[in-house]
Amino acid sequence: MTTLSQNLHAVRTRIAAACEACGRSPQSVQLLAVSKTFSASDVAEVAACGQRDFGENYIQEGVDKIESLSAYHFVPALVWHCIGPIQSNKTKWVAEHFDWAHTVDRLKIAQRLNDQRPAHLPPLQVCLQVNIDGGATKSGVTPAEVLALAIDVAKLPKLSLRGLMTLPDPVDGFEAQVAVHTRARALFDEVRAVLNSPHFDTLSTGMTSDLEAAIHAGSTMVRVGTAIFGGRTYAGERPLG
């Protein structure tokens, strides 16, 4: 076994144990492998172990990987999730190349993604990013505004509104982590009750350091980078060219 396949196996084991500890089915939690800063060949290696969903933060870097990995023709196909900030000038790239966007937090961005989604592709799967812990500099719609945004986004025909996403600041201790994720779950349930859509089924929350707490609180998709691919050597957008 390679390091990457061992890491992936260890993460799946953590997810299964966390599900078991709170009486959930392991199938109720999807694993999104966050491959930002890692190479297309690393992604191919993890995909060869059966992982299909991959998350990218930096749109240009993600598109480069999507294009180079399309040559492998994985069956079933890889599913690409944009989990980084989406500026207006990047919506076209997301609409044309990704399957999911987790970070929609404004109607204007949703409308652009809708308008730019190519007709031959299925609707873009969308989560609304919520600023659940109120960090002042953070992206995400406020909890008070999320329902109104959800109602508007749900009307866009080339988007499929799948749920909510949160990226809380790290906190120490299981109980404190659970408390934050529980607020996200409560908001998710509130919005779901109003929308009453079978497609609204995804709470994207929890990462390497807090996936057990997120699963305990009701996350349905954990986004895990470090525990699969290892530590990252840069944090910002890779310089182009």
Ligand SMILES: *Cc1c(COP(=O)(O)O)cnc(C)c1O
């Ligand atoms: C990098 C990143 C992750 C993965 O974080 P790890 O701590 O490496 O698991 C998850 N979600 C988002 C939005 C990220 O930017």
